[in-house]
Amino acid sequence: MENFELHLKDMPSALLIGKNGAGKSTVGIVLKVFQSIGRGKNRVSDLVQTQDFARGRHDVPIRFEIEVLINKKLYQYTLALELPENFEELRILEEQLLVSGEPIYSRQKASVTLHNNEAKFMVDWHLIALPIIQADPLHIFETWLARMIILAPIPSMMTGESNGETLEPKQDGTNFGKWFSGLLVRYPAAYMDVDKYLRKVMPDIRDFQNELIGKNFKMMSVQFQENQAEMRISFEDLSDAFISLVR
Structure with missing residues (x-):
């Protein structure tokens, strides 16, 4: 799926029903990516594979975005992945967390900036930064992601x-x-x-x-x-x- 949005405002849970090929499983896969990040999994290759690009278009980045309202604060997380030429594994292109419009940290490839003190450090561009940074409000958001329940029971x-x-x-x-x-x-x-x-x-x-x-x-x-x-x-x-x- 491309340019797809799922709105669940004021809904504590949702049941996805639709025809085969409608995208139900894909929605679950995307939510699973966020859940796994919250539970500490941050190696890109453990979350997204090269075959996950829509229509095999490796030249277009894969972008994940989620907005969550926690304790009246809006958390906005963005993760963009790319597959440069001659790379076998996706890497981080961009990563950012905003809380009520204020940037908490941002990232361009391997360079991460913490905006509360303008500290900068490097993180392997194959590793997602969110599970590495433990201070609140990141921990609050991370815990929410980890506790997300995704079900497709057999x-x-x-x-x-x-x-x-x-x-x-x-x-x-x-x-x-x-x-x-x-x-x-x-x-x-x-x-x-x-x-x-x-x-x-x-x-x-x-x-x-x-x-x-x-x-x-x-x-x-x-x-x-x-x-x-x-x-x-x-x-x-x-x-x-x-x-x-x-x-």
């Missing part, structure tokens, strides 16, 4: 098993059990929100449990009830449609 690969906890669900949902365990440990009240939502779409649900069945090993199950009949089913034995609802 229900058949999602299980209720977990041998640990996390608050970072994988895009394909394969660590659903670990994420659900982490969610309940960190935010116990979230159980009621999930239960309330599921009961709206499936009134016969009685409860769901995440039981410890071994050392550091848990298994999720769901219990259904209709009239006097009850049935408990392990999470992975549920239908793909139900698993998608839970996700």
Whole structure:
């Protein structure tokens, strides 16, 4: 896609639906680039490949831009990548972060400028500077990017098993059990929100449990009830449609 903008103002979440080839996966890939930067991945070749240029036009830079409102402050981040002639790996052309219109740092190729004290230093032009600079407000923005949740779940690969906890669900949902365990440990009240939502779409649900069945090993199950009949089913034995609802 070229010259594409996605506006999500005042929307805490969004569901992308469209025909094959409409660009849903590409949007996810772009958001994944920002998320990965927030989580500390800054080698350009780990994020963008030469085949990612639109229509193979290597002479036109790839430009990523994101605007985020955090605590009433507008964060504007720009990253431009280029592939010079005879280069096998993309490099940084430009990089910049503005907060409420004020430049925090800017970059031209390898040269980085911190605008609060006009300090200048060099960074390998194959490395993104944002994860390297730790001071606020960069850390605030970086944390927001890292906590972004991007989902394109594959229900058949999602299980209720977990041998640990996390608050970072994988895009394909394969660590659903670990994420659900982490969610309940960190935010116990979230159980009621999930239960309330599921009961709206499936009134016969009685409860769901995440039981410890071994050392550091848990298994999720769901219990259904209709009239006097009850049935408990392990999470992975549920239908793909139900698993998608839970996700």
